Amino acid sequence: MKVYVPLDAAARALGADEVVAALQAEAMRRGVALDVVRNGSRGMVWLEPLVEVETPAGRMGFGPMEAASVAQVFDGGPLAIGLVEDLPWMKAQTRLTFARCGVIDPLSVEDYRAHGGFAGLARALAMSVEERLAEVTASGLRGRGGAGFPTGIKWRTVAGAVADRKYIVCNADEGDSGTFADRMIMEGDPLSLIEGMVIAGITVGATHGFVYLRSEYPDAIAVMNLAVLAARAAGMLGASVMGSGIAFDMEIRVGAGAYVCGEETSLLNSLEGKRGVVRAKPPLPALEGFMGKPTVVNNVISLATIPVIFERGAAAYAAHGIGRSRGTIPLQIAGNVARGGLFEAAFGMSLGEIVDDLAGGTATGRPVKAVQVGGPLGAYFPRMLFDVPFGYEEYAGQGGLIGHAGIVVFDESADMLAQARFAMEFCAIESCGKCTPCRIGAVRGAETIDRIARGDASAIPLLHDLCDTMKAGSLCALGGFTPYPVLSALTHFPDDFARVKEAAE
Amino acid sequence: MLDETGLSVRVTEIVQAHQGVEGALLPILHAVQAEFGHVPQAALPVIAQGVGVTRAELHGVISFYHDFRDAPAGQQVVRLCRAEACQAMGGDAVAAEVQAQLGLGWHETGADGAVTLEPVFCLGLCACAPAAQVNGRLIGRVDAAKVAAHLAKVGA
Ligand SMILES: Cc1cc2nc3c(=O)[nH]c(=O)nc-3n(C[C@H](O)[C@H](O)[C@H](O)COP(=O)(O)O)c2cc1C
Numbered sequence: 001m002k003v004y005v006p007l008d009a010a011a012r013a014l015g016a017d018e019v020v021a022a023l024q025a026e027a028m029r030r031g032v033a034l035d036v037v038r039n040g041s042r043g044m045v046w047l048e049p050l051v052e053v054e055t056p057a058g059r060m061g062f063g064p065m066e067a068a069s070v071a072q073v074f075d076g077g078p079l080a081i082g083l084v085e086d087l088p089w090m091k092a093q094t095r096l097t098f099a100r101c102g103v104i105d106p107l108s109v110e111d112y113r114a115h116g117g118f119a120g121l122a123r124a125l126a127m128s129v130e131e132r133l134a135e136v137t138a139s140g141l142r143g144r145g146g147a148g149f150p151t152g153i154k155w156r157t158v159a160g161a162v163a164d165r166k167y168i169v170c171n172a173d174e175g176d177s178g179t180f181a182d183r184m185i186m187e188g189d190p191l192s193l194i195e196g197m198v199i200a201g202i203t204v205g206a207t208h209g210f211v212y213l214r215s216e217y218p219d220a221i222a223v224m225n226l227a228v229l230a231a232r233a234a235g236m237l238g239a240s241v242m243g244s245g246i247a248f249d250m251e252i253r254v255g256a257g258a259y260v261c262g263e264e265t266s267l268l269n270s271l272e273g274k275r276g277v278v279r280a281k282p283p284l285p286a287l288e289g290f291m292g293k294p295t296v297v298n299n300v301i302s303l304a305t306i307p308v309i310f311e312r313g314a315a316a317y318a319a320h321g322i323g324r325s326r327g328t329i330p331l332q333i334a335g336n337v338a339r340g341g342l343f344e345a346a347f348g349m350s351l352g353e354i355v356d357d358l359a360g361g362t363a364t365g366r367p368v369k370a371v372q373v374g375g376p377l378g379a380y381f382p383r384m385l386f387d388v389p390f391g392y393e394e395y396a397g398q399g400g401l402i403g404h405a406g407i408v409v410f411d412e413s414a415d416m417l418a419q420a421r422f423a424m425e426f427c428a429i430e431s432c433g434k435c436t437p438c439r440i441g442a443v444r445g446a447e448t449i450d451r452i453a454r455g456d457a458s459a460i461p462l463l464h465d466l467c468d469t470m471k472a473g474s475l476c477a478l479g480g481f482t483p484y485p486v487l488s489a490l491t492h493f494p495d496d497f498a499r500v501k502e503a504a505e
Numbered sequence: 506m507l508d509e510t511g512l513s514v515r516v517t518e519i520v521q522a523h524q525g526v527e528g529a530l531l532p533i534l535h536a537v538q539a540e541f542g543h544v545p546q547a548a549l550p551v552i553a554q555g556v557g558v559t560r561a562e563l564h565g566v567i568s569f570y571h572d573f574r575d576a577p578a579g580q581q582v583v584r585l586c587r588a589e590a591c592q593a594m595g596g597d598a599v600a601a602e603v604q605a606q607l608g609l610g611w612h613e614t615g616a617d618g619a620v621t622l623e624p625v626f627c628l629g630l631c632a633c634a635p636a637a638q639v640n641g642r643l644i645g646r647v648d649a650a651k652v653a654a655h656l657a658k659v660g661a
């Protein structure tokens with residue numbers, strides 16, 4: 001009997017390892033030969049640990065599984081949820097980047113190849129550099145790390161730079177609350193990221209790559225390190241990528257717990273062994289990046305999407321989406337939701353569809369009050385704005401951002417003044433310290449919100465002024481965008497800021 | 506525990522093992538901390554010399570990052586996620602309960618050196634919030650009782 005139990009960190013945090021041990025004990029008791037594959041997660045976190053049993057009809061799911069209930073995997077029972085591929089959550093997706101995640105053994109090169117792996121690289125190798133650049137550009141792919149910069153243009157800049165050494169740096173710092181797409185793909189299909197980095201390397205003329213991976217992701221670090229070894233053994237990395245004569249190799253580097261190190265220039269400083277202080281641009285990292293050499297810095301999802309773009313063609317990828325937001329986006333649905341997890345969809349879904357239909361409303365069953373989109377620098381949306389389609393320009397038009405596509409839902413018990421205060425507190429804790437409006441402004445911001453909390457309404461205009469100063473005087477988006485969550489909370493939930501003066505006064 | 510000379514020797518080995526590594530400082534600091542549980546004062550001159558930075562520069566780097574400790578943590582480390590998705594699922598209340606149970610504030614270690622409590626901003630478990638990490642082990646949908654159970658497992 002072949003069963004799949006995810007090694008994904010969320011599945012393990014919900015007891016997947018205990019489930020594996022219980023399954024093995026139960027199989028032994030029954031005299032059944034059990035073959036356990038540790039796959040990635042399908043992204044249905046509310047069903048984790050999700051056990052799948054291979055049958056002639058397809059993979060049958062059982063979840064959320066508990067060690068005490070593993071007999072159901074053999075005998076059936078209320079935790080049986082039928083064919084996993086037929087679940088509405090699975091069928092409604094457009095899984096391109098995540099096509100293999102949760103399906104294959106993440107470290108099996110054979111599995112990877114059997115499910116379309118290497119096909120993109122093979123096609124890329126048969127192309128000229130110019131054709132590869134044109135393919136990435138035509139796909140319409142924009143950076144999934146938050147800023148949404150066109151990947152093709154970035155690569156062309158690095159490809160055109162003349163230098164003795166160039167680098168590919170994968171930004172796996174994923175610090176935004178509510179996001180875990182990078183973690184999931186690194187744990188569930190790490191070879192796709194490696195393949196994407198190889199294609200980037202052979203396109204721009206870089207021979208070495210780094211993945212800068214946050215230390216908060218111990219499981220992803222372990223899987224990525226093993227995947228690099230597997231890719232090297234398979235000839236995807238090394239002196240002659242797939243026998244092409246072109247060299248590319250890479251390594252995994254671990255961050256040290258600083259949110260700002262997700263900002264690309266801060267990341268580069270950190271990678272060089274320095275304080276993670278943000279650098280002024282220009283020079284662009286594309287021209288003077290790691291060790292002053294031309295460097296592609298791309299998010300995990302940007303890079304892990306490259307193989308499928310080459311496998312299926314740029315036009316097939318660009319056929320999905322809306323406006324200037326082409327292709328698919330892995331929505332990460334989190335916080336107070338009945339069904340949380342990762343859902344890959346073409347751009348364009350409304351927040352209402354995501355929160356009410358996909359997520360099934362709140363976990364607590366109380367009405368939704370606010371949804372923060374795009375991490376700690378993203379705006380809070382009230383239900384009034386739930387019809388905004390998911391796209392870069394569409395969110396910018398509402399004073400928000402899609403960021404890394406994290407969607408955090410709050411029920412009516414949320415205190416939006418407290419959320420605004422947290423945004424300032426977080427900025428103060430994580431500021432790299434380079435600009436005063438960010439370093440000092442965020443501290444003042446938290447104090448000003450405390451005044452409002454004590455019933456001092458005269459502090460509200462001060463908060464607006466402070467936010468203007470931070471927006472105008474900050475070098476990077478940490479100081480510059482912290483006003484988004486603050487001002488959106490203030491604008492859309494004014495009642496939470498209308499505090500009565502304490503009785504004692 | 507190594508004496509100062511033994512420590513210097515071991516740190517020198519770690520530094521030498523990173524020769525030729527581009528931007529070796531963070532990997533070295535991680536390796537030192539993995540071995541000693543913190544970055545000991547006595548390791549600093551060796552590291553500074555090894556990577557070619559001043560003591561002041563090295564101190565600047567170490568203090569910039571939340572991960573590096575200048576003193577050992579407690580025997581057990583509890584990290585609770587304080588970020589938004591966990592807040593939305595009652596993370597603040599869980600934190601308050603754990604703090605009361607342990608008698609510790611953020612970044613504090615009990616007088617007996619048994620437990621250290623630290624905040625963390627997102628563990629990537631935002632769809633099964635609130636989240637925690639106890640002695641390296643990740644826990645989803647955490648509450649104070651689960652934290653206590655994980656602590657007891659090791660403490661017993
Ligand atoms: C404070 C701050 C934090 C950031 N954190 C991340 C991060 O964790 N991951 C990421 O990919 N990009 C992050 N970014 C964006 C990066 O600076 C950069 O735009 C991105 O890595 C480029 O890759 P892409 O074009 O593929 O998105 C952050 C930016 C700022 C200002």
Ligand code: SF4
Pocket residue numbers: 260278430431432433434435436438439474475476477478479480
């Ligand atoms: S805005 Fe803040 S984090 Fe960004 S460069 Fe300025 S001080 Fe550093």
Ligand code: FES
Pocket residue numbers: 177178179586587588589590591626627628629630631634635636
């Ligand atoms: S916000 Fe707590 S795990 Fe992500």
